[in-house]
Amino acid sequence: MSNIVEPSADPLVRQIAARVRTERERRRWTLAQLADASGVSPAMISRIERGESSPTAVVLGKLSAAFQIGVASLLALAEGAQGVQESVADTPGVRRAADAAEWRDPGTGYRRRQITGPRFPAEIAEIRLPAGARVPYPAAAFAFVRQLVWVLDGRLTFHDGDTVHELGAGDTVELGAPAERVFANTTDAECRYAVVLTRDARP
Structure with a gap:
């Protein structure tokens, strides 16, 4: 074998x-x-x-x-290095849902779909967080970026350092200085949210 x-x-x-x-x-x-x-x-x-x-x-x-x-x-x-798809993403205009790659976290089932192309000045992604999933990130993962989280459906328990926010559909949170953060879904239904990100500087 x-x-x-x-x-x-x-x-x-x-x-x-x-x-x-x-x-x-x-x-x-x-x-x-x-x-x-x-x-x-x-x-x-x-x-x-x-x-x-x-x-x-x-x-x-x-x-x-x-x-x-x-x-x-x-x-x-x-995602911007996808060969043929990159040339589509580089062209301003319509992007079909079928052309957007979806990444799935093998650990939690978290799914991420990139909405914007590589030339757009902000990065927008759609996230689907399964019921019961919890995804922690270290503070350094938020260095050199400004980020906003916008809940589209369901509920998101968002840990921003020592502060915990309970967010429902339509709620947003704009992130400040880098901190340890956790995206958690403590409900029995999927949570869908968008992440909008711009870079402050390149390391």
């Missing part, structure tokens, strides 16, 4: 793999250096970079914190 792990057939998983490797190599970091900066094991990072493992939202949060580019930015950069 073979122990060889085949790369994922999911194109978005491969694109995330390439983006993580590109960001690491752009900083001239070894796997060990990224592991030290992120708290993710070198073995896990290696599997992610080879496309053999789809990272969870928590792992992506740790990696993006190490890169100081934000989780949304890391995923948007990966």
Whole structure:
């Protein structure tokens, strides 16, 4: 029986793999250096970079914190590298729902769909958080960005540092200075919300 792990057939998983490797190599970091900066094991990072493992939202949060580019930015950069779809996204105008890649967190079932293309000055994503799901992010994952969360359907329990906000449909929260944050759905129904993000600076 073979122990060889085949790369994922999911194109978005491969694109995330390439983006993580590109960001690491752009900083001239070894796997060990990224592991030290992120708290993710070198073995896990290696599997992610080879496309053999789809990272969870928590792992992506740790990696993006190490890169100081934000989780949304890391995923948007990966989604913007989709070959034919990139040329569509680069052209202002209509974007069909079928053309937007959806990323699914293998740990919680959290789903993220990028709404804007790579040339748009803000990043907008639609998030579907399953009932009972809880996704924590370190403070550094929010460095160099300004972000607003807008609840579209359901209820979101949002931990912003030591403050907890109970948000319902139509509610928004504009994030301030980086802090440890948790997106939680404590209900028995899916929560759908939008994240609107702009970059303050590039590290």
